[in-house]
Amino acid sequence: MFLDPDSKLAQRLNPVLFLLPAVAIYILFAIYPTISVVEYSFTDWDGINPNRNYIGLENYERLFSDKIFWEAFRNTFVWSAVIIVINVGLGLVIASMLARVWKARLIIQTAIVLPVVISPMAVATIWRWMYQPKGAVNQVLEVIGLGAFKTPWLGSPDAVLYALAVAHSWSTMGLSVIIFLAGLQAVDEHLYEAAKIDGASPLQSFRFVTLPALRPVTAVVFILTLTQSFKVFDIVWATTQGGPIRFSEILSTYMYKRGALENDYGYGAAIGVALLVIVSLATIVYMQLQNRQES
């Protein structure tokens, strides 16, 4: 370059040059759409027509009286609750067991964590096949004598949401196990020895040593799972698209249908804002908890 690197101008220019690529892409393709989604939510735009009118809070008023929105909202909560029970509850139990095993640990851990890296689209295809009326799940139930529980999982209004939540948990629980394992490494071994000397059973030392020590990590995993499950789109879209009827409709699929497929763009944007608010708030809590844990 023709610029003397020691000159004042170069000193001033440096930060700009270093920041520009990241900041430019980030503002145009992340910040701007975030501001736009709020703006569009106050319009009646159909997504195609060049003119749009500002209609104030009308989309939000519609949101509050829209029965399908509340159904999707309720479903999203149920869906998240099931995933939290599995990822936090079972994840914690599995992690604390894994921490006490040495020989087979790596292979068991690999089997549990591997699904995390697999594409949600692949997860959807796998489970759609497993959940078929004559699929693997029903065949296994038959063989182990639980044939009475056989059901067309993804076609059943009662089962579909839970079935999909289990499939999603299968592909995400590994992450909670990893985080719990990292937390367990920080627990003082002496506490376990002391508990053992005091005659505590393994179950008691889990209850009185592991659980209290892991409380901060548990909070982190809880809120992380909550945010993640609110954002899900792929696996539901690729299996049921919210069906049968609307029994597995969640906020993201409903937003996609209204905004992208039915040209109700402004209204779709309002659903997007609802999602944005919920997830951002949860993420702020998550980051606070994580900071506290690190310090």
Added chain:
Amino acid sequence: MVGRYLLVFFLGAIAIVMASPLILTVFSSLKPTTELANPPWYPPFDVTFEHYFRVWTEGKFNRYFLNTVIISTVDAIVMIGIASLAAYALVFMKYPGKALIQALFLVGLMIPVTAIILPLYSIVRSVGLVNTHLGVIFSDLALAVSVFVFMFSSYFASVPKALHEAAKIDGATEFQIYWRVVMPIAKPAVVTTALLEFLWSWNDLLLRLLLLPSDKMRTLSVGLLNFQGIMTRDVTGLSSGTVIIALPVVLLFLVFQRHFVRGMTQGAVK
């Protein structure tokens, strides 16, 4: 002692349950059509790769695979560059407005792609990048850059300030210090960024579904979704397609497991 065996037994059972959906899918992708009536847990007796060939050529997965490799590789490489440069400016340089830029990146950790997908599509369309790989790449970078800026920042923060000062006194430019002094120290962050961004990019569906409508540009995720819509009953073809999309990242994971485990916990907000 009995307790220990019980523990291993229980964990082994869980490992089998967790692994079985994948194993059954691989089984079904290798079975000749005549063995499809067998229970899914029967391994293929007469192993065949015909379904892979069929999906790869007729199902156009060769095209989708290439598109996916291009997007994910570019994503990973460019992400390392832009995120580390920005992090360098945030950690080592002094200028007005630094706190503001830091706060701006923080916001990025909270934005769920799902919520802003509609206006994102409008913007990509208005700059003429719908149906181009570039449109997807820019969107991917923008939506994940915050995570990696903070990842690099935390590595850079551990570089002794004296090292930076000494290089400066020796007459090195900021870029030379970045390239020769700081980046070599941040190698673990480079590996984690490459792996994680590659993985996210490889696996994404929603963005690609909207931004790449034409068949020629499709990635594996959209290709598989489309294939599933048309060939609903083609179990062997769908299983092969699933293995094709899953295998590359599974292999990456098995080779770089430690990096992945660390990266996934750090980048968990995404």
